[in-house]
Amino acid sequence: GQQLNQSPQSMFIQEGEDVSMNCTSSSIFNTWLWYKQDPGEGPVLLIALYKAGELTSNGRLTAQFGITRKDSFLNISASIPSDVGIYFCAGSATGGSQGNLIFGKGTKLSVKP
């Protein structure tokens, strides 16, 4: 079946540093989503992308829908301690009313004050 490869698996950074993570798929996706999971909570949607090449920001977060439609990137600028958590990418290959989301395995972010 379809799989998403998300990297890196984990990151340990200093407060103030920028963060980059990415997801690649073996097939073309029509939708890319990025979620954040705080410890002890469910994932929360951060950014949704619907068109190849689309670049969307949400505060210090910026995500891009890759031109090939097989990848997506999430960048966090000037990290702060509350950025700690697990970040998941998710994609839908069929889009619209048909497809379920496929999730990556997550990137665990740790931020040292």
Next chain:
Amino acid sequence: DADVTQTPRNRITKTGKRIMLECSQTKGHDRMYWYRQDPGLGLQLIYYSFDVKDINKGEISDGYSVSRQAQAKFSLSLESAIPNQTALYFCATSDFRVNYGYTFGSGTRLTVV
């Protein structure tokens, strides 16, 4: 109140016991999902339902069953719990336009001893 409510939040049960995890939503969404999260494995889909009369197996349905009692309620049962079903379980909802992403509950932490 939360849009997606899961009960209980934590549960310890013995091997061989039957247990039910409940999920209710106030989003008015037609689609509901059950996911399992193990460390390092991301979110694995157990079952999903597109409406009250529609139930579908996900990638790891063995050992689990579900019931969609109403549009707003979707419960997950473990007929005979085993220790390797110890995990964090999430319920999620979406409307038919899956591109808009899922809304997750806060999760149920299940321990089978």
